[in-house]
Amino acid sequence: MSKLIPILLSFWLVINASAELTTNKMCKTCHPQIYKEYETSAHSKSTIYKDEIHKKIWDLHPNKKKNKYTCAVCHSPGDVRLLKALEDGEIAMPQDDKKHHEAISCITCHSIQNIERDPKTHDKIVLVDNDKKRPTIFAADELNRDNDDVYQRKTSIFGMFKSRSRSPYHDIKHSNDIFYTGKLCLGCHSHFKNEHELNICTTDDEGAIDEESNCITCHMPMVEGSYSTVPMSKKHRYHGFAGTRNKPEMLSKYLKMSFKQTQTGFEVTLENEAKHNLLLHPMRLGLLKVTIHRDSQEIKMKTIPFFRILGTNGKPSMPWLATEVIKENMLKAEEIKTYKYDTLLKKGDKVEVEFGFYLVNPEMLEKLNLSDNEEAKKYTIFKTESFGVLK
Ligand code: HEC
Ligand code: HEC
Ligand code: HEC
Ligand code: HEC
Ligand code: HEC
Numbered sequence: 486m487s488k489l490i491p492i493l494l495s496f497w498l499v500i501n502a503s504a505e506l507t508t509n510k511m512c513k514t515c516h517p518q519i520y521k522e523y524e525t526s527a528h529s530k531s532t533i534y535k536d537e538i539h540k541k542i543w544d545l546h547p548n549k550k551k552n553k554y555t556c557a558v559c560h561s562p563g564d565v566r567l568l569k570a571l572e573d574g575e576i577a578m579p580q581d582d583k584k585h586h587e588a589i590s591c592i593t594c595h596s597i598q599n600i601e602r603d604p605k606t607h608d609k610i611v612l613v614d615n616d617k618k619r620p621t622i623f624a625a626d627e628l629n630r631d632n633d634d635v636y637q638r639k640t641s642i643f644g645m646f647k648s649r650s651r652s653p654y655h656d657i658k659h660s661n662d663i664f665y666t667g668k669l670c671l672g673c674h675s676h677f678k679n680e681h682e683l684n685i686c687t688t689d690d691e692g693a694i695d696e697e698s699n700c701i702t703c704h705m706p707m708v709e710g711s712y713s714t715v716p717m718s719k720k721h722r723y724h725g726f727a728g729t730r731n732k733p734e735m736l737s738k739y740l741k742m743s744f745k746q747t748q749t750g751f752e753v754t755l756e757n758e759a760k761h762n763l764l765l766h767p768m769r770l771g772l773l774k775v776t777i778h779r780d781s782q783e784i785k786m787k788t789i790p791f792f793r794i795l796g797t798n799g800k801p802s803m804p805w806l807a808t809e810v811i812k813e814n815m816l817k818a819e820e821i822k823t824y825k826y827d828t829l830l831k832k833g834d835k836v837e838v839e840f841g842f843y844l845v846n847p848e849m850l851e852k853l854n855l856s857d858n859e860e861a862k863k864y865t866i867f868k869t870e871s872f873g874v875l876k
Pocket of ligand 4: 699727729732
């Protein structure tokens with residue numbers, strides 16, 4: 486078995502020749518359905534060319550003037566040229582070229598051997614050295630977890646290839662635990678501290694410990710369709726990565742809503758089953774809207790906002806300048822919270838509970854130059870539930 490040499494992202498000098506040639510389109514040949522989903526994901530659109538929200542924030546970021554696209558380590562780790570320029574302290578700016586458009590590519594994710602923890606800034610991904618003709622790909626497979634060799638192509642004495650893997654293109658290693666717990670995701674998602682050591686965005690580790698319920702099981706649920714065109718399977722892991730931008734409805738079951746009538750009115754309880762704050766990015770604004778439907782009348786209750794606003798000296802500021810969290814009202818990991826309403830209900834009333842969100846808090850749109858961006862302005866209904874009043 487060939488020895489795998491880990492390369493830290495901070496040592497991109499050792500360039501990974503086959504990874505450079507290994508494009509998403511190449512994987513598409515044999516994994517078309519996964520590719521189709523992936524194309525719709527935030528991971529495939531994480532560059533300034535495909536994500537206008539990202540671009541607008543980058544345009545305001547001080548590193549732009551310094552010609553250092555430091556976002557690349559997480560937003561375009563497939564762009565080896567750029568990462569190397571960053572490492573060498575040269576001009577390191579995104580170019581509208583093929584490599585940059587690979588974004589968070591198939592091969593990048595499937596080459597993550599481990600993650601390097603860094604509490605001071607952000608964690609980093611450690612990639613396997615795929616500097617050979619046949620890339621090694623990590624994947625989970627419970628049945629073959631202890632048997633990596635089965636998926637390696639061996640050379641026979643006559644110099645002919647005798648394939649023992651059904652993939653003509655790559656080796657597969659099934660023994661990497663981080664593909665079972667979702668820990669690979671933490672390499673970019675765990676936390677992100679700015680220069681003032683303020684944590685801008687945190688996804689708690691608790692979501693990547695358990696093999697039963699983790700980042701993968703929630704955000705990449707099993708869906709219909711074969712994972713490849715060679716061995717056929719009924720199901721595969723969803724590669725659109727359900728989130729706030731793509732397919733939020735796939736996650737709504739993790740927000741539980743309940744209702745109780747009381748002597749002075751009623752209560753609505755929200756339970757966040759996600760193992761992190763319900764919304765993570767500090768630009769987001771969540772809203773809890775409750776409406777009583779009485780005969781043909783609609784009685785709207787006071788809307789409750791959910792946010793985490795960063796700032797300096799008590800005033801909101803750009804995340805890179807922020808020194809404190811100035812206001813916070815977000816449903817925390819696995820939090821259960823009850824909201825009381827003092828409107829008396831009548832028999833036959835229907836109470837409609839709605840949780841929705843804006844990708845970008847409408848109050849921030851102008852400052853971020855996003856007033857014309859439809860996606861940023863859109864209000865998404867994440868979940869609604871209706872409760873009938875029986876007495
Ligand atoms: C020429 C066809 C072909 C190409 C190109 C290809 N694959 Fe595969 N891949 C396969 C086949 C066949 C299997 C199933 C192997 C088996 O089960 O023995 C597979 C299996 C996998 C698995 C593991 C599934 C599992 O749990 O065992 C992953 C992950 C994967 N491929 C990722 C990729 C990525 C990423 C790329 C692009 C860099 C890629 N593949 C390109 C044919 C291909
Ligand atoms: C440590 C990894 C990391 C680095 C470095 C990083 N980001 Fe991100 N970024 C993320 C992750 C992970 C998300 C998704 C978070 C979410 O959706 O809650 C994200 C999301 C975003 C979003 C929100 C997009 C949306 O979905 O609305 C913006 C804007 C953004 N990043 C800008 C930047 C800019 C600009 C830089 C460089 C100056 C940068 N990021 C550097 C990891 C990173
Ligand atoms: C953000 C990281 C990430 C990206 C990007 C990614 N994958 Fe995956 N992929 C995973 C994880 C995690 C799993 C689930 C664990 C496993 O089965 O290995 C997985 C599973 C798979 C599987 C196993 C079979 C199954 O059940 O779905 C295949 C095949 C695969 N990916 C191919 C691809 C291809 C092709 C692309 C690009 C079009 C891609 N992946 C992009 C993380 C990623
Ligand atoms: C029990 C299910 C569950 C687990 C486990 C889980 N999540 Fe989530 N995640 C959710 C729900 C629910 C949401 C909120 C709804 C949405 O984004 O549409 C969410 C949202 C997100 C978002 C988007 C937040 C935003 O503001 O845009 C990211 C990024 C994310 N999760 C990453 C992760 C990562 C990484 C892990 C593993 C460490 C993880 N999640 C574990 C359920 C889960
Ligand atoms: C190489 C870095 C990297 C890795 C590894 C990674 N992500 Fe992401 N992820 C990002 C970035 C960057 C974004 C934000 C892209 C944007 O909106 O511009 C993101 C966005 C997301 C979102 C938000 C999608 C949406 O529609 O709002 C989810 C959910 C998510 N990632 C889940 C995962 C999961 C699950 C894993 C592990 C299987 C994972 N990510 C691995 C960098 C990464």
